[in-house]
Amino acid sequence: MIQTEMRPEATCPAPRLATRSIRLAIVEEDPLVRAGVSAIVQSHERIEVIDEVGLSWRGMTAAEWDVDVLLVGGEFLDDAFGKTLARRNGSRPETEVGLVAVLQADDAAMLRSAVMCSARGFVDRETSHLDIGRAVCEVYEGRTYVSSSIAETLVGWVARGVHRERLPVPQIEAALTERELQILEALGDGMSNTAIARRLHIQEATVRSHTYHILNKLNLSTRTEAVLAGYNYVHGIRLQGPDKRAQKPGKGPRYKA
Structure with missing residues (x-):
């Protein structure tokens, strides 16, 4: 090797x-x-x-x-x-x-x-x-x-991050549920499935299931792409300020990383 x-x-x-x-x-x-x-x-x-x-x-x-x-x-x-x-x-x-x-x-x-x-x-x-x-x-x-x-x-x-176009924040928030957004943010913060499950008080199998749905909804191919999308999303909403990421219409307060 x-x-x-x-x-x-x-x-x-x-x-x-x-x-x-x-x-x-x-x-x-x-x-x-x-x-x-x-x-x-x-x-x-x-x-x-x-x-x-x-x-x-x-x-x-x-x-x-x-x-x-x-x-x-x-x-x-x-x-x-x-x-x-x-x-x-x-x-x-x-x-x-x-x-x-x-x-x-x-x-x-x-x-x-x-x-x-x-x-x-x-x-x-x-x-x-x-x-x-x-x-x-x-x-x-x-x-x-x-x-x-x-x-x-x-x-x-790195190659996927360079060539993949960033998804706009509104497009991501329109596509995902509140729980999926929480998990996407955690992925963007570099957390493992185990750490995400502990933070959100859910099972690792549930984290994997939500990650699968995130991939499908955002047309991503791998977990790596989901991590990059999450990183870009977190960076985008933090630039906008906390008032821009409070909640989606009809939903309760979002989890904040």
Whole structure:
């Protein structure tokens, strides 16, 4: 399998010394997955696993992330995580913590969340046993690493975004129900199905069903296109101001992201 690297030198921190171990923390909810990932990365001579945490990371302060790299399951990459990491790196830029995200290659919402959280490593769950060690080392050295399967998703995502005409806000609001608009906004904010279900207090199957209807009504082909349409929609209504997005005729107040 061809491995892919992207190296935006202008935005990367200076490379670090390679004479000591890379201090790594693993953030993953499933304890069996954590154990498996830990076994993989600890077989690498340069990597030392300092900590393994699940949901307990939410109780940690930014200062407690005293490691070189965080290896994080994509489902954790929400706004709260991004803000905590930004506070940590903002207060201690001389020891910036790098972020490697472990993702489903075809989950554009999770991929966008990783980008918004300033991840520099993007590893496909399906090939993580091959990619994780190299990704951690590359990010530690101030470079960017992308699994080839995720690179293909990124290229397709960008290409569709460039060539697809933006749908006007009134056209979207006329086509979708209130619940579908809520889900479209959440997709545009980079949320996964799990996160959307938690936010709206509905089942993931319901989220998938609404997403399917959104695709049909807006003549979109993939979830990636729905994420892009949602992003453009959210950007459009936020430019208009809160008074322009309050509700549709005959409907109650809309959910606000």
